[in-house]
Amino acid sequence: MRRTFKAAIGAEVATLALLAGLASAQAGSLKIESWRNDDADIWNSKIIPAFNKHYPDIKIEFAPSAPKEYNAALNARLDGGTAGDLITCRPFDASLALYQKHQLDAVDGLKGMDNFSDVAKAAWQTDDGKTTFCVPIASVIAGFIYNKEAFAKVGVSEPKTLEEFHAVLEKLKKDGTYVPLVMGTADQWEAATMGFQNIGPDYWKGETGRANLIAGKEKLTDPQYVAVFKEIASWAPYLGSGFQAQTYADSQNLFSLGKGAIYAAGSWDISTFRGQAKFAMGAFPPPQPAGTTDCYISDHTDIAMGVNAASKNKEDAKKFLEWLTTPEFATIYANALPGFFSLAKSPVKVEDDVAATMVGWRQTCKSTIRNSYQILSRGTPNLENELWNVSAQVVNGKLTPDAAGKQLQDGLDKWYKPAK
Amino acid sequence: MPRAKLAGLLLFFLGPAVAIYTLFSIYPLVATMALSTYTSDPSGARSFVGLANFETLLGDALWSKPFWNAFSNNLIFFAVHMCVQNPIGIALAGLLSLPGLRLKGFYRTVMFLPTMLSVVIVGFSWNLILSPLWGVAAGALKAVGLGSLFAPWLGLESSALVTLSLISVWQFVGIPMMLIYAALLNIPEELIDAARVDGLGHFRIFFHIKLPLVLPTISLVSVLTFVANFNAFDLIYSVKGALAGPNFATDILGTFFYRTFFGNQLQLGNPTMGSAVATVMFFIILVGLCLYLFLVQRRIRRYAF
Numbered sequence: 001m002r003r004t005f006k007a008a009i010g011a012e013v014a015t016l017a018l019l020a021g022l023a024s025a026q027a028g029s030l031k032i033e034s035w036r037n038d039d040a041d042i043w044n045s046k047i048i049p050a051f052n053k054h055y056p057d058i059k060i061e062f063a064p065s066a067p068k069e070y071n072a073a074l075n076a077r078l079d080g081g082t083a084g085d086l087i088t089c090r091p092f093d094a095s096l097a098l099y100q101k102h103q104l105d106a107v108d109g110l111k112g113m114d115n116f117s118d119v120a121k122a123a124w125q126t127d128d129g130k131t132t133f134c135v136p137i138a139s140v141i142a143g144f145i146y147n148k149e150a151f152a153k154v155g156v157s158e159p160k161t162l163e164e165f166h167a168v169l170e171k172l173k174k175d176g177t178y179v180p181l182v183m184g185t186a187d188q189w190e191a192a193t194m195g196f197q198n199i200g201p202d203y204w205k206g207e208t209g210r211a212n213l214i215a216g217k218e219k220l221t222d223p224q225y226v227a228v229f230k231e232i233a234s235w236a237p238y239l240g241s242g243f244q245a246q247t248y249a250d251s252q253n254l255f256s257l258g259k260g261a262i263y264a265a266g267s268w269d270i271s272t273f274r275g276q277a278k279f280a281m282g283a284f285p286p287p288q289p290a291g292t293t294d295c296y297i298s299d300h301t302d303i304a305m306g307v308n309a310a311s312k313n314k315e316d317a318k319k320f321l322e323w324l325t326t327p328e329f330a331t332i333y334a335n336a337l338p339g340f341f342s343l344a345k346s347p348v349k350v351e352d353d354v355a356a357t358m359v360g361w362r363q364t365c366k367s368t369i370r371n372s373y374q375i376l377s378r379g380t381p382n383l384e385n386e387l388w389n390v391s392a393q394v395v396n397g398k399l400t401p402d403a404a405g406k407q408l409q410d411g412l413d414k415w416y417k418p419a420k
Numbered sequence: 421m422p423r424a425k426l427a428g429l430l431l432f433f434l435g436p437a438v439a440i441y442t443l444f445s446i447y448p449l450v451a452t453m454a455l456s457t458y459t460s461d462p463s464g465a466r467s468f469v470g471l472a473n474f475e476t477l478l479g480d481a482l483w484s485k486p487f488w489n490a491f492s493n494n495l496i497f498f499a500v501h502m503c504v505q506n507p508i509g510i511a512l513a514g515l516l517s518l519p520g521l522r523l524k525g526f527y528r529t530v531m532f533l534p535t536m537l538s539v540v541i542v543g544f545s546w547n548l549i550l551s552p553l554w555g556v557a558a559g560a561l562k563a564v565g566l567g568s569l570f571a572p573w574l575g576l577e578s579s580a581l582v583t584l585s586l587i588s589v590w591q592f593v594g595i596p597m598m599l600i601y602a603a604l605l606n607i608p609e610e611l612i613d614a615a616r617v618d619g620l621g622h623f624r625i626f627f628h629i630k631l632p633l634v635l636p637t638i639s640l641v642s643v644l645t646f647v648a649n650f651n652a653f654d655l656i657y658s659v660k661g662a663l664a665g666p667n668f669a670t671d672i673l674g675t676f677f678y679r680t681f682f683g684n685q686l687q688l689g690n691p692t693m694g695s696a697v698a699t700v701m702f703f704i705i706l707v708g709l710c711l712y713l714f715l716v717q718r719r720i721r722r723y724a725f
């Protein structure tokens with residue numbers, strides 16, 4: 001018996017030694033954690049080879065998880081000490097928490113960080129703005145993508161105001177060939193991100209309203225927020241039949257198969273549509289509500305990259321991060337993935353026409369980020385989760401716009417006490 | 421047998437199972453319970469708080485409302501399984517065990533097939549079947565003149581949970597069917613023959629002879645269903661996501677736990693609170709099992725032939 005036990009221990013030791021050997025063999029290579037599993041091809045065929053032209057000795061493996069599981073999987077791997085060297089950073093609190101737990105290093109000292117404006121870095125900084133812990137990569141812009149053939153057939157043009165927008169929807173509905181507006185509420189986030197956050201900035205004046213909300217000077221029960229809910233509630237008659245059970249993938253398919261006319265979009269959809277849709281596409285920014293002159297767009301800082309504080313190969317990881325700050329990377333990334341717009345100051349030429357249109361809105365409209373992202377989703381109930389739920393319910397006609405604002409503000413009041 | 425040798429044998433045969441079971445089942449369970457008595461601050465440091473997490477979970481409306489909502493949804497989920505899955509399972513097993521039925525093996529396989537599919541595939545397929553955009557459900561109903569009955573069932577608060585429960589029933593009906601079928605095959609032919617000689621038909625043989633004899637198996641199936649249902653998570657997550665919409669109509673304890681422990685989108689995971697939820701789930705299942713053991717299991721009479 002005892003001999004068996006000893007043999008078992010021997011086997012154990014041998015296995016451990018083997019594992020240790022494997023671990024040490026990995027030094028000199030880098031592993032990237034990411035939620036963008038859709039982009040694995042582009043990383044492997046374009047981005048990593050471009051980097052290897054400068055540093056042929058550094059081996060990089062792009063190891064993405066599914067977007068839904070990314071936060072959970074990453075946190076588990078970081079806590080367990082098995083996470084990759086480079087960590088793709090979600091904006092704001094998810095990454096801030098990692099920095100506070102000493103799982104991400106500060107990146108202020110990196111060469112090239114001055115290629116980013118303060119706004120670009122804001123999503124990956126401590127609340128006082130003194131320390132940055134991820135290198136900004138890209139932002140995404142919300143708006144509406146439309147089927148040019150559908151517009152030509154019905155005889156309408158890009159709407160500038162909400163009034164025109166409704167007129168276009170009405171004409172499309174009368175014509176009956178196309179689903180006038182493609183958006184579903186089954187996954188809930190579409191109604192919040194492509195509905196509420198898409199058209200909302202025009203109502204709350206972008207950054208001004210966002211800052212006021214954080215400062216406690218505005219409440220989600222104020223008329224400008226309730227009006228956004230009223231607007232998205234009015235979309236229901238123009239959505240596809242059974243939109244309550246229409247998932248995000250359904251929406252993408254419906255539009256790319258040419259069955260829908262207008263798609264409530266995030267710019268990240270462009271690359272999907274490029275691969276599938278056979279018709280000409282155009283894009284217009286959120287139509288202006290009556291009585292407004294300035295326009296605002298949701299230009300949301302979305303992706304950045306930092307270095308795992310427990311990485312064994314920080315030197316190489318830093319080289320990679322420094323390369324991410326260069327115009328070379330910005331150009332490759334923006335064109336390989338049209339719809340993800342570089343946050344760098346250096347100008348980037350975007351070749352895709354729809355993507356170029358969307359990024360062009362930055363010239364005429366003021367950029368803002370989603371108002372639930374900074375600080376306001378820190379407590380329980382979580383404002384972003386609540387926003388998904390109430391936006392979907394408002395579109396479904398299950399919750400009035402006033403009740404929606406009240407539910408959000410009540411939730412926020414439970415834990416958020418801004419200095420007044 | 422000398423004592424030492426017996427101990428050695430015991431260790432040899434039971435040791436590996438005990439070791440693995442302890443390492444992967446008992447230790448995590450105890451660790452989870454321990455973790456539920458802690459709280460953590462932003463830097464990740466943990467401090468002991470005793471039962472405070474449970475007080476929050478059951479006493480603070482912010483937590484108790486979604487918790488009881490998930491619990492009652494779970495009861496509905498379980499009720500649908502008990503009322504639909506098990507009777508269908510028994511009926512199918514009864515039909516399969518009829519003497520002289522042809523293509524038995526084929527039916528058995530077809531009905532057991534969904535059980536072996538991945539939940540993600542099942543969720544995806546039914547999402548497509550029931551989709552108001554491309555699903556065949558709307559067309560099929562229209563073909564028999566019931567088109568007006570169609571609704572986006574998975575997207576409505578009133579019907580989403582029952583629809584998901586029925587999808588789960590469809591997937592797992594093979595398990596009660598097989599267990600009960602096996603029990604039916606164990607009934608000695610002499611009993612059935614005697615009943616037939618007494619002039620009973622198939623129906624009465626089933627209800628008066630076979631069913632009472634397989635009752636122990638049926639109660640075992642019920643308790644398996646109970647445990648599986650209160651641990652359920654994957655189907656809801658794959659079809660509706662962690663927010664279990666619309667408006668938490670499909671939220672069950674599993675998804676509530678997942679959201680709490682791992683977080684969702686901007687909501688950060690809260691492992692200590694999540695452990696409290698997991699511990700409460702464990703006790704719910706434990707209480708259910710104990711009730712079953714004391715009230716049902718002890719009264720069941722088994723027949724030996």
